[in-house]
Amino acid sequence: MTIVSKGLIVGGGIAGLSSAIALQQAGVQCDVAEIGDLRPVGAGIGLAGRAPDALDELGVYDQVVATGQLGLGRPVMYDAAGGVLSAAPPPDDIPGAREPIGGYRPALAEILVKRATELGARVETGMSIESIVDTADATVVTMTDGEVRSYDFVIGADGINSRTRSLAFPDAPEVRYAGQMSIRWVFPSDPVDGEGWYISGEMGRMAFYHQPYPNAMYCPMVLNLPRTKMSQQEAYEFVKRFLDTYTAPAIVELRKHLTPESELIVRPFDWMLMGKPWHRGRTLLIGDAAHATTAHMGMGGGMALEDGVVLAQCVTTAASLEEAYETFFDRRFERVKTVVETSVTLSEREQQNLPPGPENGRLMGRAMGVLAQPY
Numbered sequence: 001m002t003i004v005s006k007g008l009i010v011g012g013g014i015a016g017l018s019s020a021i022a023l024q025q026a027g028v029q030c031d032v033a034e035i036g037d038l039r040p041v042g043a044g045i046g047l048a049g050r051a052p053d054a055l056d057e058l059g060v061y062d063q064v065v066a067t068g069q070l071g072l073g074r075p076v077m078y079d080a081a082g083g084v085l086s087a088a089p090p091p092d093d094i095p096g097a098r099e100p101i102g103g104y105r106p107a108l109a110e111i112l113v114k115r116a117t118e119l120g121a122r123v124e125t126g127m128s129i130e131s132i133v134d135t136a137d138a139t140v141v142t143m144t145d146g147e148v149r150s151y152d153f154v155i156g157a158d159g160i161n162s163r164t165r166s167l168a169f170p171d172a173p174e175v176r177y178a179g180q181m182s183i184r185w186v187f188p189s190d191p192v193d194g195e196g197w198y199i200s201g202e203m204g205r206m207a208f209y210h211q212p213y214p215n216a217m218y219c220p221m222v223l224n225l226p227r228t229k230m231s232q233q234e235a236y237e238f239v240k241r242f243l244d245t246y247t248a249p250a251i252v253e254l255r256k257h258l259t260p261e262s263e264l265i266v267r268p269f270d271w272m273l274m275g276k277p278w279h280r281g282r283t284l285l286i287g288d289a290a291h292a293t294t295a296h297m298g299m300g301g302g303m304a305l306e307d308g309v310v311l312a313q314c315v316t317t318a319a320s321l322e323e324a325y326e327t328f329f330d331r332r333f334e335r336v337k338t339v340v341e342t343s344v345t346l347s348e349r350e351q352q353n354l355p356p357g358p359e360n361g362r363l364m365g366r367a368m369g370v371l372a373q374p375y
């Protein structure tokens with residue numbers, strides 16, 4: 001028998017759903033309260049390191065592979081005209097780990113929700129929490145619809161601007177802007193020749209990848225800009241100007257697909273790393289709520305998947321909730337710290353216009369060495 005039987009998970013993103021699945025698999029009943037409608041943005045997601053192993057433990061590996069592709073390609077940086085600036089060998093395989101997956105976020109979310117629900121998790125949308133109060137043997141949560149519920153534990157998996165964190169840790173470190181904005185452009189398309197790693201431009205860099213499912217082009221852009229909110233029209237004007245700085249034939253071809261109605265997802269690269277502890281009483285933070293960073297390693301989602309799997313392992317082997325939470329922190333901190341710090345350093349180097357040469361390779365290699373260890 002596990003030390004807990006019923007918990008609330010706040011947030012139905014990658015961390016929330018992976019922990020719901022893993023805990024349900026371990027016999028713990030989970031409610032997931034998701035503030036939104038669980039329709040994630042249509043972007044791609046790379047799942048590398050041991051993230052595919054975590055997908056396997058969650059019982060969804062084959063389904064995720066079926067909606068994505070195996071392998072993330074060779075890291076090559078091109079100039080705005082399409083010439084090669086730098087090329088690194090493909091990252092070393094991690095012994096015993098599965099191949100990285102180039103996935104599609106909405107498909108991943110759909111698969112995780114379906115799996116969690118099939119295992120018995122109750123996933124509610126348009127729902128959040130107002131307050132959390134621990135009593136001697138339970139935690140009492142007031143939901144945003146006014147209902148008062150009693151649980152054995154609460155998991156805050158509500159992302160970088162976590163409400164759970166602000167309730168449980170009013171003294172948590174501030175979220176900081178890394179100095180770069182991300183714009184992701186997705187549109188229905190067949191493959192375009194020249195697909196590869198990043199193409200450096202005057203205002204930042206961009207890449208493009210074809211996603212076989214759902215036959216779409218995914219173009220992530222990383223831009224050195226002040227933190228800014230952009231309307232759809234502003235984002236369109238900006239991307240139009242940005243693409244006009246390229247003469248690489250593939251980008252000129254892609255540029256023809258940009259319209260004022262194009263799907264453009266604008267996000268700041270913010271980051272935050274909580275030190276010890278990640279729990280207060282019966283409430284624990286996981287995923288971006290505890291450790292968020294830029295996408296320079298493309299590992300935040302992988303860390304969120306691992307968090308879910310490891311949390312369930314800790315809950316099923318510990319003698320108390322306190323011990324489970326302590327062990328969880330000890331097993332997770334070094335890995336996520338490596339991802340947060342390496343990503344922020346890579347972002348800083350990029351903003352200083354340092355060449356993406358051997359030093360970036362060394363930083364990535366060191367970080368991947370840590371992530372190669374079992375989680």
Ligand SMILES: Cc1cc2nc3c(=O)[nH]c(=O)nc-3n(C[C@H](O)[C@H](O)[C@H](O)COP(=O)(O)OP(=O)(O)OC[C@H]3O[C@@H](n4cnc5c(N)ncnc54)[C@H](O)[C@@H]3O)c2cc1C
Binds near residue numbers: 044287
């Ligand atoms: C541009 C970009 C590209 C990235 N690319 C990659 C990549 O290729 N590979 C990779 O591994 N990682 C990538 N990441 C990182 C990855 O997206 C995150 O680390 C991951 O989504 C974190 O998962 P999470 O569940 O902790 O948080 P989130 O994905 O933010 O999910 C949090 C969930 O909680 C919900 N929520 C928020 N507030 C509340 C509330 N008050 N009550 C209830 N619910 C709430 C949200 O609606 C959301 O569904 C990228 C990040 C960015 C910004």
